Amino acid sequence: MSPDDFEICFYGVRGSLPAPARGEEVEAQIARALLRASECGVRFASSDDALRWLRESLPFHERSHYGGDTTCFLVRCGPRRVIIDAGTGIRRAGADLMGELVSSGSLDVDLLFTHMHLDHVVGFPFFAPLFAPRDRLAVTLRLHGGSAWAxxxxxxxxxxxxxxxxxxxxxxxxxxxxxxxxEFIYDRLRRELGDPPGLELYARRLHHPNETYGYRLEHAGRRIVIATDTEPYAAPDRALNDLADSADVLYVDAQFDRDQYEGSYDGLSRVGWGHGYAEWCGQYAHQVGARLVILGHHDPAAGNQRIYELGERARAYHPNVVVAFDGLRVRVTETEIIALSAGDGGTDVCLRRTGAQT
Ligand SMILES: [Zn+2]
Ligand SMILES: [Zn+2]
Structure with a gap:
């Protein structure tokens, strides 16, 4: 990777409340995979063989899990480290950063809070670099968040x-x-992040109860936008339009589907709850010219099949949709946007960037 490239790692993509997989769900998934393998008449010489077959033969939602940790993403750009939100996913982000800290002796992190709702702060005490002994390891943590709460x-x-x-x-x-x-955040703030500085932050206030910000991170023409915890209402959100215009990668809140949001299923409208719906995510990303749209803030009550179906609803409106899962990594280089599966699961999406020179 070039020092100008972005890599964003997703450590927590669940909304509202952690939602770990239950043992019986895992067992049922293993049983279905075993049945499929026996129907195909395959035998495996090793667990690596079995894993390869699984990844080649079954779609993600039938063989894996979208994850249960709440919002936390880690952006790497050259030497810069930026974390967005301290949901329960920050525990594993911290463990990964401890590896870098121990090998280099120092760590410099900007931690951006989109807002202070519990699912976005609850993991903060479990961020291991917070406790690194100062006499041996130098950790600087700049915490950025809105200032208008009581x-x-x-x-x-x-x-x-x-x-x-x-x-x-x-x-x-x-x-x-x-x-x-x-460091305090306010609407239309522009600030350079990192050590050395050079990663440009732009903040806009979003439609969500209490003070909530969407963030755009930009460097060397590469542009990532995080708009978790927001909803469309009926009118266009000019602040979000300003933020998301021509994003290479747009992460957006897809907790519901349209009928749930409007209350057509059960008479319970979710308008005003602060969360979006999958069809809007696809439509909206298309409207603002986002190259890749990533759906997140998954409903804690939603199982794999439901989250997969929400992805399909968004795909009806935008060709490049990735449903976020814990372990997803997305790279933005000068010429490409690449979504990588967990572990060594390979490349899921590889897009040429609009305006790329080569
Ligand atoms: Zn949330
Ligand atoms: Zn919230």
């Missing part, structure tokens, strides 16, 4: 990491562990 960013996080919710006090960590700085 409880501001610093107070909310201090309360999260303190008794009786957590056994360690954030304020007491400040002399012996990570160095923490607070």
């Amino acid at each position: 409880n501001d960013l610093q107070r909310v996080l201090s309360q999260t990491v303190s008794a009786p919710l957590f056994p360690i006090e954030l304020d007491k960590l400040s002399h012996e562990a990570a160095a923490i700085e607070y």
Whole structure:
């Protein structure tokens, strides 16, 4: 990867509440895969063979799991590390960054909070670099969040990491562990992130209860937009239009389908709850010229089949849809946008970028 390229890793894509897979769901999925293999008459010489067959023969939603952790993404751009939200996914993001920290001795991270709802902050106390001993490992953590809540960013996080919710006090960590700085976000903010700076952040306030921001990260012409926790309402959202225009990658909230959102199934309208629907995600991404749309903030009540079907609904309106799962990685290079499967599962999507020179 060139130092100008982006890679975004998805560590948590579930909305509202963690939703781990239950044992009986896993068993049922294994049983169906075994049945399929026996119908095909295949025998496997090794577990690697079996895994290869599984990946080649079954679609993602029949062989894997979209994941149960709540929102957390890690963006790498050259030496820069930016995390978006501290949902439960941040535990594994922190574990991966600890590897980098131990080998280099230092770590510099910008952590952007889209908002302070519980599913986006609850993992914060489990971010291991927070506790790295300062005498041996240098961690700088810049926390960016909106400033207009009654409880501001610093107070909310201090309360999260303190008794009786957590056994360690954030304020007491400040002399012996990570160095923490607070930066406030407001509508139309532009700020350079990273060490060295150079990754451009643009923030716009979105349609969601309480102060909530969408973020655009841009570097060397590559453009990633995160618009989790937002909904369309009836009128166009000019702030979102401004943010999402011509994005290479647009991550957007697809918690519902259109009928759920409007309340046609059960008479319970979800308008005003702050979450989007799959058909809108596809339509909207097409409208703003986003090259790749990633659906996320999956409903905690939705199983694999349901999430897969939401992806199909969005695909009716946009040719390049990826349904987010824990472990998904997306790279934006000068010429391509590439979505990589978990582990060594290969490349799911490879698109040429609009305007690419070669
Ligand atoms: Zn949320
Ligand atoms: Zn929210």
